[in-house]
Amino acid sequence: MGHELERACEWVDESRRIVVLTGAGISTESGIPDFRGPQGLWTKNPKAEKLSDIRYYMSDPEVRRLAWQQRLAHPAWQAKPNPGHLALVSLEESGRLHALVTQNIDGLHQVAGNSPEKVVEVHGTIHQVVCMSCDWRGPMQTTLERVRAGEEDPACRNCGGILKSATISFGQSLVPEVIDRAMRAAGQADLLLAVGTSLSVYPVANAVPLAKSAGARVVILNAEPTPMDSVADALLRGAIGEVLPKLVDKLGPRHLTSDKRLT
Numbered sequence: 001m002g003h004e005l006e007r008a009c010e011w012v013d014e015s016r017r018i019v020v021l022t023g024a025g026i027s028t029e030s031g032i033p034d035f036r037g038p039q040g041l042w043t044k045n046p047k048a049e050k051l052s053d054i055r056y057y058m059s060d061p062e063v064r065r066l067a068w069q070q071r072l073a074h075p076a077w078q079a080k081p082n083p084g085h086l087a088l089v090s091l092e093e094s095g096r097l098h099a100l101v102t103q104n105i106d107g108l109h110q111v112a113g114n115s116p117e118k119v120v121e122v123h124g125t126i127h128q129v130v131c132m133s134c135d136w137r138g139p140m141q142t143t144l145e146r147v148r149a150g151e152e153d154p155a156c157r158n159c160g161g162i163l164k165s166a167t168i169s170f171g172q173s174l175v176p177e178v179i180d181r182a183m184r185a186a187g188q189a190d191l192l193l194a195v196g197t198s199l200s201v202y203p204v205a206n207a208v209p210l211a212k213s214a215g216a217r218v219v220i221l222n223a224e225p226t227p228m229d230s231v232a233d234a235l236l237r238g239a240i241g242e243v244l245p246k247l248v249d250k251l252g253p254r255h256l257t258s259d260k261r262l263t
């Protein structure tokens with residue numbers, strides 16, 4: 001085991017309120033591509049970025065038709081949690097996980113077994129659909145059935161408005177209570193562990209310097225450098241599915257409840 005990994009293991013063991021911040025990189029080993037990694041959707045096809053921009057989505061029916069086709073074929077429907085996700089379940093079972101803040105929309109942390117109350121989905125979820133006019137929400141699969149049945153751009157059955165996955169697109173505001181909850185948790189952390197994120201999407205990337213300035217140690221596990229590497233106390237490179245299990249491997253239970261509850 002490398003020196004950095006050994007040190008990080010000790011810190012994880014010592015910590016009581018770990019906040020984990022995950023990004024698309026934790027799900028690539030489950031077959032869901034990231035955006036900016038070497039095999040990322042945008043690295044390979046920069047035009048795909050348009051489909052994630054709310055301005056094009058709202059103004060261009062062709063973009064919506066393409067987006068619905070992409071949702072139909074989304075790898076999340078078949079994806080299974082990988083050893084990286086399972087390691088975070090072990091971390092929660094050890095009593096050290098304060099919050100699991102995720103930029104991912106795939107729901108794999110909950111499928112793996114992390115408690116829904118611990119998971120803060122700052123960029124929403126692909127498992128639900130929302131109406132952009134009346135805020136109606138419903139399960140994604142029901143709307144996908146309508147697409148399969150031939151509706152290329154299904155409209156809200158309540159009000160005729162534009163439907164979209166309940167994810168935050170570029171140009172769209174975050175849900176204030178959700179991002180506030182994530183930032184509050186980061187400020188309460190004694191260790192912030194960033195996993196599989198390029199830390200280039202704001203404001204959530206600010207969780208890293210915020211935790212650091214509130215006194216937390218910062219560990220970054222990512223295959224590539226990030227703009228926050230200078231803030232980190234330990235930098236771990238390598239495949240998440242290999243490194244993350246090692247980080248939690250020897251943890252005993254720490255039957256301590258967090259003294260600052262995540263609200």
Ligand code: NAD
Nearest residue numbers: 023024025034035036037103104105106196197198223240
């Ligand atoms: P990103 O694509 O910007 O960065 C992912 C990082 O993970 C890259 O730096 C890459 O080198 C690293 N990485 C990829 N696979 C890895 C592995 N197996 N081991 C170690 N490192 C690995 O992702 P981001 O920072 O999360 O930002 C992208 C945005 O796109 C997020 O806001 C998220 O909402 C969304 N997104 C989500 C999913 C998903 O839900 N699975 C997938 C793609 C994009």
